Every structure is written in C-alpha cells, then in structure tokens.
Amino acid sequence: MATVIEVGLSETQRQIVDLTREFARTRIEPQAAEWDRTRHFARDVIDELGRLGFLGMTVPEEYGGMGLDTITYLLALEELAAADAGVAVTVGVHSAIPATMLLRHGTAAQKERWLRPMASGERLCGFALSEPDAGSDAAALRTRAVRDGDQWVLSGTKAWATNGGTADLMVVIARSERGICAFIVPTDAPGYRPGKPEDKMGLRASNTVAITFEEVRLAAQHLLGEEAMGFGYAMEALDVGRLGVATQAVGIARRALEHSVAYCGERKQFDRPIREFQAVQFKLADMATRVEAARALAHAAAARKDRGEDITQHASMAKLFASETAMWVTTQAVQLFGGYGYMRDFPVEKLFRDAKVTEIYEGTSEIQRLIIARELYPRAE
C-alpha cells in the first residue's frame, strides 16, 4: 500500500523491514486486540524479538547487537508500532534510553556485564526517571542514593516506569549528596518493589508500574558513568528516546490511515463507496500527507544523529509533530468509520487510545515546545 515506505531503502533496510513486518503480521497483529483487552504483557513475543536481535538494534556488533543506523532502527520500530504500540514501546524504551546510556557512559566492564545480554535479548531493561511529584520537572526527583562503604543504598518511589514490573534490569535516576546519578539496578535486588500494572487508556500490552525502592543495596560498579552526571546522561538518551516515540506515533498513524483507506473503499452510503465523496478524499489526503511529513521529520533527525550532530531540538520537533499527527490522524480515522469507529470491534478506536500517550511521555508536547523554543536562542540562555 502506498502508505508504507517501499522505495529508497538499502538492501539491509529492506531485509529489516520485511523481517519485522512478517513478525508483526504473524506474531503480533493476530493477538493485539486480545492483549489490549486483557492487559497482557507478551513476554514470549518480546523474548522471540530478542532472539531475532530486535533488542540489540541500536547496539554495535562488538557488544552483540545488530549495529543498525538510526533510520533503520526507526523503520523496524514503525512496523512494530503499526502492529501494536505496546510492543513497540517495550522494545523502544529498552533500546533507546538504557542502551544509549550504557553505550555512551558505561565502563568496559559494565558494557560486558549488562549491555551485551541486553543486546542479545537475554535481559530486558527499562528506565525510571519520573516520580509522583517530578514529571515535567524531572530534576526535582527525590529518590535518594546514599553511599555506605563500597555500596550505594537507593530509597524512594518512581512513577509509571515502562517495563518496571517485567524487566530484568532498570536504569534508575537518583540523587546523591553530590548530584543526580544513574544506576543499573537488577530487578531481583532485595527491596526493589514494583507496584501493580497500571490500568491504562492505551498501550495496554506494555507494562507500566510505580516502583518503590526500599533500601536497595548496590555494589559500587552499579553506578553508571560518573557520580552527579546522571541527569545529563538521561537527557542525552531522551533525545534518542524521542525519535522512538515519534516513530511509534508514525506507526500508529500509518495504520489508522491504512484502515481508513480500506474502509472508505468498501463502505457504501448513498449507493456509492464513501471514498467517492470529496470531503472523504480530502480527509484521507491530509492524513496521508501528515504521516509522510511526520516520518520525514523523524528520519531527518535520525540522519543528523548518525552524522554525530546534536539532535535535541530536532528530536523534540519530530516527537511533537508526530505525536500530534497521530492524535489528529486517529481522530479522523474514527470519524471516517462513523459509529463503527466508536466500537471496540473495529481497530481504529484502539489506535486512537494508543496515540494519546505519545503527546505525554518522554516529555509532554508543552515541554517539547519549550525545548524547541529554547534552542532558538542558544546563546541567550
């Protein structure tokens, strides 16, 4: 279908897209509605993705990953998101934030011990920054890291951690007396207490929990990089994370468009398929244009990243535009389906629910606008 990228792909990109699409078609799509209904986290499917290398897409081959460039990673993520955004966010959080932080700032020993099993899919990872009273103002976080001899002791509560109840490892941001730090926390550490899975509007196949840290003791080598540098590491990794969220949004919007194109060709009113009405054609045209534009913005930012440029502003632009596109496109899709669009039996209402969070997490749309505007005055700050 014309809504899917089919031209201009390299041989590797073609293979990755074909492999992901086939996996999505056979292992994700047939079950996505059921997972959504039952809030089922499909660990077996995530493990299969891991065995195929999809949990190491962003990790260089020297650490056992696929070593893909960022655009190729986004192409694969789009296919997952088009099939089920809950699966895509499970993979996306693991791949973008903790893997980036370990790769850029981990010691050689930390990369061997944690990045390698993450890349091979043996260990699923998540990222815990947000707290009940520190969301947009993440630097106000209160989780404490206290040095006790050659150990660190973590205490506090995190909110809405993706993979927090299902991961093997979490990268946790906490405050020591010298500043904000990042820690690699095995989820079987005594005192690591994930809450009940949240009952979310969308992304219901992903696991989202609060986590309480009750004096979690960690050896010194669990400090990622240097003390007091963790907030900077997290913000840098969030740039990559935001490209992932932008791409999730593109996948959701693309699928809503595909369903709409098919439905408008079949649904008849006034003795004609509704696609023959110009008002419907205009809606479809605007939907298709916005999906292409959102993808282009994400890929342009990814290309900047692979050229080694700073992408803070462009990652925010991509995330802002793609998430608002996903919300707009899925709203139009529900409208085009009419009353059926409002029913759970039809796919577009799930896409509408899944789209909303892309405007919220990894920085709300308001925060993206603040970042974009701030970057317009780099010297004035």
Ligand SMILES: Cc1cc2nc3c(=O)[nH]c(=O)nc-3n(C[C@H](O)[C@H](O)[C@H](O)COP(=O)(O)OP(=O)(O)OC[C@H]3O[C@@H](n4cnc5c(N)ncnc54)[C@H](O)[C@@H]3O)c2cc1C
């Ligand atoms: C499904 C889901 C998964 C998540 N996964 C993770 C995860 O894996 N790890 C993690 O650390 N966090 C995660 N989060 C948390 C997410 O990143 C936060 O919800 C988000 O950053 C917003 O914070 P908040 O919810 O506290 O909203 P608030 O910061 O309280 O914002 C409330 C409203 O005020 C607005 N606002 C706040 N400050 C300003 C300002 N300065 N100017 C203008 N408007 C402002 C916001 O835009 C928003 O509209 C997840 C959240 C959800 C819903």
